[in-house]
Amino acid sequence: MQLSDYTKEFRKNLNIAYPVMLGQLGHVLVGLADNLMVGRLGAAPLAAVSLGNSLVFIALSLGIGFSFAITPLIAEADGSGDIEKGRSYFHHGIILCGINGILLFLLLLLAKPLLYYLDQPPEVVEYAMPYLEIVAFSMLPLMIFQAYKQFADGLSQTKYSMYATILANVVNVLFNYLLIYGIWVFPELGLEGAAIGTLISRFFMLWFVWEILRRKSKFKPYFVWSKKELFNIDIFKKILNLGLPTALQMLFEVAIFTATVFLAGLLGTNQQAANQIALNLASMTFMIAVGLGVTATIRVGNQKGLHHYKDLRRIAMSVFLLVFIIEAVFAVGFILLKDWLPTFYIDNAEVVLLSSQLLIVAALFQLSDGMQVVILGALRGLQDVKVPTAICFVAYWMIGFPVSWYFGKAENMGSMGIWMGLLAGLTASALMLYFRFNYLSHKLIANKPKEIKTETV
Structure with missing residues (x-):
């Protein structure tokens, strides 16, 4: 195929x-607003x-990861025109x-101690306790919101949850400022x-998406x-x-990022604050890749429902290429702005310096991080979740975490060593997941030699 066969899908993606x-x-941005204020x-x-938030993010990864199971099922039902099945899902x-x-x-609540x-x-723990109790309760509205969101995403109607989230951020900033x-x-x-x-913003978000969708x-x-x-059992x-394997996939990745919070805490308060700043900035660029990962799930799921496997592979590859280009731009941006971005968070010279050093490593793993989440999305569209779950565990906890643990000690590389482990884990994950998708997509095409040519979804 020519390059244009992939780039022509960029607009739709x-x-x-x-x-x-x-x-x-x-x-x-909810976390960003909290951090800035x-x-x-x-x-x-x-x-x-x-x-x-280190504990909240672990719970959040399980919940959001589980809800991701709804999208490929809805997308496949939509591709085959089966409304009744989609409604049941x-x-x-x-x-x-x-x-x-x-x-x-x-x-x-049980994990709080x-x-x-x-x-x-000790002073950090005392501050964190009441914060954690309140944010924990926001899991209730947030998880129900995710069900509505993933359902709408599966029908390729992705804008309504966007409206809900943007307005919820306005509500969050307002009440943050007041309270x-x-x-x-x-x-x-x-x-x-x-x-x-x-908490208030997440209840608002649920109400808004329910009201607009119905x-x-x-x-x-x-x-x-x-x-x-x-x-229906x-x-x-x-x-x-x-849902359960998908939740574990997110858990394995989020947990290693959460582990960096604890490892940084062993180095001191300033190191932990710097780690939080770098994580927050890296998370924002990661969400761009998550959006393309959902796109891969939707479009691959549609093509799976239509049994158009050559188009399935071509469209997936177009998403992979697009995320590579976008994340490369972010990588350059992190390197150029590494000394400036942390100053938005805190007026502490040591924390700013530590954050700028971590952003160099964050720039390096932009490509791996973006690629792995998009390839996972494509595999989710194929409803292949068990092998990718094993891949995520091996990449993050048998490769990435040992590197973070060893090189993250104060006598070795400190905070930079912690993040070198993240780079190793994400790169290993991206490579192994790509090999998995490449194998499955070629297998689908080989098992269906004659494909009816129709307009792609």
């Missing part, structure tokens, strides 16, 4: 991806946000995500105010509820079989 990018970026309170409160997905939200809330045993700075600093009639709650702002004609056939449809099993 971006049309689907950009609302997801902005929506996913919105989740990170809390950072003015000092290094210890900023490190406390990092520590508290949607309804069962909402129930399972609601149950998941309750379980994650309880899990975070762990912070006392992780050898973290952190005690503006007008509101009490000055500091770190707890940031947590309450997050009113649109595209979604009305899916909002017809039937008691009989709600308890086979559908529950199918979502669980896709």
Whole structure:
């Protein structure tokens, strides 16, 4: 094939991806707003946000990863024109995500005492405790929101969850401002105010997406509820079989990033604050790749439903090429702006210097990080989740974490060594996942020698 066979898909890829990018970026911007406003309170409160969110992000990865199972099922049903099947997946997905939200809330409450045993700075732990309690409760509305979001994404209608997330960020910033600093009639709650702002914004986000989807004609056939449809054990099993491995994939990746928070905490408060700044910046560029990963899931799932396997591979490769180009631009940007970006977070010369050093490594793993999440999305569209889960475990915890642990010690490379482990794990993941997709896509084409030529979805 010629290069134009791939680049001609860029426009369609971006049309689907950009609302997801902005929506996913919105989740990170909630943390960014907390970091920027809390950072003015000092290094210890900023490190406390990092520590508290380290457990929240683990729970979040499980919940969001599980909800990702809804998208390829909806996309395949949509590709084959089966509304009834899509409706059943949607309804069962909402129930399972609601149950998941309750379980994650309880899990975070039970895990809270762990912070006392992780050898973290005592003042940071004390700040983190009330923050964690409040943010944990926001798992309930957030997980139900994810069910609606992944359902709409599966129908290639990605803009509505974007609207919800952007407006929720406005709500979050407003209540952060009022409650952190005690503006007008509101009490000055500091770190707890940031947590309450997050909680309010996530309830608003759920209400908004429910209100807008149920009113649109595209979604009305899916909002017809039937008691009989709600308890199909086979559908529950199918979502669980896709959702649990997908949740583990995200858990393995998020957990190694979370481990950097604890490893940085062993080096001191300033190192932990610097680690949080670099993580937050890297997370924002990562969400661009996540948007393209969802695009890969949707478009590969559509082509799977149509049994157009040559187009499936070509479209997936076009997404891979697009994310490579975009992440290369971000890598250059991180290197050029490494001394300037951290100053938005905190006025502490040592923290800014440490952050700028970490951004050099973050620039290097932009390509690997972007590629691995998009290839995972394509494999999810093929409903291939078990082998990729094993790949993620090997890459992050048998390759990446040992490097972070050894080189991240103060007598070795310190914070830079921690992030070298991230680079090793992400690169290994990207390479192994690509080999997996390459094998499966060629196998599908080989097993279907004659493909009907139609317009791609």
